[in-house]
Each structure stands twice: as structure tokens, then as C-alpha cells.
Amino acid sequence: MSGMNGSSEHLEKKPADLRGRAEPAGDLPRQAWTLLFELMHTHMRNFPALAAEFDLSPVQAHVLRQLGEGPLAMSTLAAYLSCDASNVTGLVDRMEARGLVVRRSSEQDRRVKRLVLTEEGAALRERLLQRMSEPPEAIANMADEDLCALRDIMRRALCPQ
Amino acid sequence: MSGMNGSSEHLEKKPADLRGRAEPAGDLPRQAWTLLFELMHTHMRNFPALAAEFDLSPVQAHVLRQLGEGPLAMSTLAAYLSCDASNVTGLVDRMEARGLVVRRSSEQDRRVKRLVLTEEGAALRERLLQRMSEPPEAIANMADEDLCALRDIMRRALCPQ
């Protein structure tokens, strides 16, 4: 989608209008969401390359990021990844072989294995997070006013109270 | 995403502080970006499941979305996907076998093959786009004021002139 067009929400919606113009039809939430999605989609295309900067697959990068919160059971990690537990075995095998994490058997329930970052894994995670927090062009070029407004809007959306 | 450790610019923030609050450290663009990323990451985890609603793999869904802009050469599609051209062959094989697209040899340059949506492919694409435009909870629940502001900010960011 390129060529965003500025216009308002009173237009009658025709699906075909979405083709060349990328003008989101529909209600206000849908309009805002479509624009947000456009930005994120463009950015997400680069994520595999970003992960590769650290010799990580996209999923490994995701795991490394999640693992900062503390030791995670394999099953918990599978839930985070929204994938079957059987996949986590091989995934962790590869990360363990590289020395980023270790499996540690739980003493309360010996069926459970918890993942812990190694020192090397923790160091790589810090570099990864730093890199991931670099904003894309479209954000970096925004006016400070818009950035402040955007930040505050997102805070309200993500931490509602 | 929680645990995004912003940067070293204002070092009073400790990683532990980021846990529950999603409070990004660092400069303004980085703060706004980290919050945006948090929202999108949560949402993107559901994309494979969304694609599966239409019996599509995530990449096939992406291709179907791109293909609405008109016939695309295989090589152009590879560029869109940020992947090697050799992968597009098998990908398109599967979509063609399912009747969603057809290969059409270019008459100007007979090395080139362009992809065209079938009627079935176009119909599925419409349903997919409609589904993809459904905003996540965090957006759907936003106040109209914030939604308008967000939409306008994103328009300015995406269509700078």
C-alpha cells in the first residue's frame, strides 16, 4: 500500500476503493487500525534481517526477548509463541547448542524444565533489545508534537485504568 | 512486549521497572515506537491463526494482499517478500494449484511471468482484507478523540509531502 490519501470518514465505502489509494474505508477504529497496520507491516518485513544481524532466526529473537522476564517453562514458552510444545524442543535445542540458554529441571515438579539465559544469552538479549527499539523512518521523522501525542495515546490504549 | 529496555540516555530506569508498566526509556521517538511495537507485536502473534481461518499460510495471506495492486512479476513478488526468487516458485505453485492465482507469460519479455488473481483468488482476498482490517481490542476500545488524533498522525507520518 502506498499513496495514502487524506480524507474523512463520511465517504461511502466501496471495497474497490481500497485498491490503488489505500484509503481505509469503514468506521474510525478501522481507519486508524489500517494506517497503523500499514506502518507495522512495512517494518515487520525487516524483522528477519534484523534478527539475522545477531545470527538469530526471527523466532529465536522472539524467544530471547521473552526470556528476559525470568526462567520460563517450556510449555509457557510454547504458549507465548502460540505454537505446539513439540516445536519448542528443537528450538531450544538449537539455542542451547549455541550457549544462549540452558534447561533447568524444576524441583517441585520434575516433569517441568525451565529455561534460563546464560551470561552470553543475556548479553545478546540486551544488544537485540537496543536494536529493536530503534524506530523506523516514518516514526523518526515525525514532528515532536505528533510523537508526544502518539506516545500518550498509546499509553492510554495499553495501560487503561 | 514488556521488558523493552530503551536505552542508555536516561539511566535512572532499570529493566525491572519496565515489567508491568511498559514504560519505555529513551528519547521521544524511541518511546513512541516502543509502545507502538508493543501493540503490534501482540497483534501479529495472531496473524498465523487469522490466515488459517482462510486456509492460508501467513505468507500466502501476505501474497494475496499484495496481489490486489495488479499483475506482479515473480521477481517483484520476491522483492515484496524480501526473500529469494527461488522460494516464490513453490509458493506460487501451491497457490496456483489451489486456484487462487495464475501465471501469465509476459509478451514483451518472455522470461517474465506475471501473477494474476483468479476470480476465486480475488474473492478470497476481499474477505481476507475485510478480516484483517478488524482492529484489536486496544484500538477498538479507544476514545474517539484519540482515534481521530491517531489516524491523523499516522496519515501525516505515512504520506509526507
Place this chain on the structure above:
DNA sequence: TATTGTTATACTCTATAACTATA
């Protein structure tokens, strides 16, 4: 009996390299 993690199997996505048919 139910659950955690593993193994076995199959399919998709991805990269690299070698090949073809055009240009």
C-alpha cells in the same frame, strides 16, 4: 488418568547454488 516434554513424521518457508531460456 492427566500433564510435561520428547520423538517421529510431514508440510511450508527460506537460503544457496546450479541450471534453462530468454535477452
Place this chain on the structure above:
DNA sequence: TATAGTTATAGAGTATAACAATA
């Protein structure tokens, strides 16, 4: 010689099913 697409091969992510150890 260079380019567009294919084929061959290998590795990684994913799902399902069957299994061992533990609860």
C-alpha cells in the same frame, strides 16, 4: 554476458500423533 524463473538441496518453523516420565 546478464536476467527471470526453475530445480535441487538443506535447515528452520509448524502441526499432529504417539510415547516416557512424572504427577
